[in-house]
Amino acid sequence: MNPSLTLTLTLVLALLAHVALKFWLNARQVRHVARHRSAVPQAYADTMNLADHQKAADYTLAKARLSQIDIALDAAVLLGWTLLGGLDALNQVLLGWMGPGMAQQIALVLGFTLVGGLIGLPLSLMQTFGVEQRFGFNKITPALWLGDMAKGLALGLVLGLPLLWVVLWLMQAGGSWWWLWAWGVLVGWQLFLMAIAPNVIMPLFNKFTPLEDESLKARVQGLMQRAGFTAKGFFVMDGSRRSAHSNAFFTGFGASKRVVFFDTLLKQLSPAEMEAVLAHELGHFKHKHIVKMMVTSFAMTLAGLALLGWLAQQVWFYTGLGVMPNLSGSNDALALVLFMLVTPVFTLFFAPVSSWRSRQQEFEADAYAVSQSPGADLSSALLKLYQDNASTLTPDPWYVKFYYSHPPASERLLRMKTA
Numbered sequence: 082m083n084p085s086l087t088l089t090l091t092l093v094l095a096l097l098a099h100v101a102l103k104f105w106l107n108a109r110q111v112r113h114v115a116r117h118r119s120a121v122p123q124a125y126a127d128t129m130n131l132a133d134h135q136k137a138a139d140y141t142l143a144k145a146r147l148s149q150i151d152i153a154l155d156a157a158v159l160l161g162w163t164l165l166g167g168l169d170a171l172n173q174v175l176l177g178w179m180g181p182g183m184a185q186q187i188a189l190v191l192g193f194t195l196v197g198g199l200i201g202l203p204l205s206l207m208q209t210f211g212v213e214q215r216f217g218f219n220k221i222t223p224a225l226w227l228g229d230m231a232k233g234l235a236l237g238l239v240l241g242l243p244l245l246w247v248v249l250w251l252m253q254a255g256g257s258w259w260w261l262w263a264w265g266v267l268v269g270w271q272l273f274l275m276a277i278a279p280n281v282i283m284p285l286f287n288k289f290t291p292l293e294d295e296s297l298k299a300r301v302q303g304l305m306q307r308a309g310f311t312a313k314g315f316f317v318m319d320g321s322r323r324s325a326h327s328n329a330f331f332t333g334f335g336a337s338k339r340v341v342f343f344d345t346l347l348k349q350l351s352p353a354e355m356e357a358v359l360a361h362e363l364g365h366f367k368h369k370h371i372v373k374m375m376v377t378s379f380a381m382t383l384a385g386l387a388l389l390g391w392l393a394q395q396v397w398f399y400t401g402l403g404v405m406p407n408l409s410g411s412n413d414a415l416a417l418v419l420f421m422l423v424t425p426v427f428t429l430f431f432a433p434v435s436s437w438r439s440r441q442q443e444f445e446a447d448a449y450a451v452s453q454s455p456g457a458d459l460s461s462a463l464l465k466l467y468q469d470n471a472s473t474l475t476p477d478p479w480y481v482k483f484y485y486s487h488p489p490a491s492e493r494l495l496r497m498k499t500a
Contacts, residue, residue, distance in 0.1 A: 088401025181410025
């Protein structure tokens with residue numbers, strides 16, 4: 082069979098399977114959560130009231146309904162860009178206007194990104210000012226939302242354009258091993274962004290103030306010393322400006338690591354529960370989960386770039402996806418965009434593996450936290466967080482396998498109780 086036709090058929094069949102699987106998982110989640118909405122699970126009958134349980138169910142169902150639209154829209158957009166000729170039309174328009182060259186290739190990627198962002202904008206607004214607003218989680222104002230979007234666009238141009246230029250230049254001038262040099266650049270770039278994020282990027286969007294609660298500070302410092310960790314400081318982030326959701330995290334490298342608490346978290350948890358949550362985060366460092374995640378990500382990026390390096394040389398890769406390659410110029414930007422478009426169609430089928438590994442790491446972090454602080458404190462903290470964030474206690478098991486990077490509350494609490 083013609084390689085171009087084979088690729089077209091492969092994409093169509095894979096996309097149908099991709100969409101069918103997502104709809105099936107979504108439908109299972111909706112049925113499972115709705116079926117258990119009327120009663121709090123017996124294990125939590127004494128710690129969660131029915132109103133909070135039903136709010137979590139309704140919040141999950143609302144997000145699932147929006148997800149149905151998102152799944153269909155993503156599939157339609159993919160077909161529109163590829164087999165229906167959208168990317169080819171954009172490329173031809175830019176070629177006619179600018180002629181072949183680096184400027185045209187950069188414009189193609191930027192145009193693709195801009196159009197994609199505009200298509201996804203209504204759903205983003207519905208999620209923020211619809212679902213999140215209805216359930217009391219959204220705190221962001223339209224003015225702040227517009228300001229965040231403007232900052233994000235400016236930051237994307239300042240940081241992303243140089244990287245895009247380097248990658249496209251390497252694709253053109255780096256020879257048959259360009260993908261290896263590009264991988265080195267991408268790894269260095271990601272490490273650079275991680276290094277500057279705490280002091281340069283994150284303060285553009287949020288305010289960070291030193292933790293003022295001296296008793297809590299002494300408590301977490303004691304935990305850090307017992308666990309053998311150092312941190313540059315303990316900070317509170319004004320997450321409540323945008324959302325009622327809460328979290329705690331580490332940021333930075335080595336001795337420059339910062340411990341950051343959402344201000345919403347400080348209002349929700351007791352000092353003992355805060356210590357337990359921090360111990361969980363320390364568990365990720367103790368087990369080197371961050372390093373392992375980075376190594377896995379870098380390895381996957383290398384494999385993806387190597388595959389792209391081969392596909393970019395195949396004419397059928399373009400024609401099979403509805404694009405006519407340039408005859409008088411480079412097709413590097415076309416190859417890059419097409420690869421970004423079709424890769425997610427196939428990677429969904431491997432999602433259970435990465436999700437399972439992530440959940441195992443959460444169990445390991447929980448076990449470490451229990452070894453450093455009372456298990457009852459972590460259990461009560463997790464239950465409060467699940468409750469305050471309206472996370473359902475009754476997700477569908479198959480939905481969990483594909484999408485949950487964190488184990489459901491029932492599994493985490495049972496594992497801690499058993500331990």
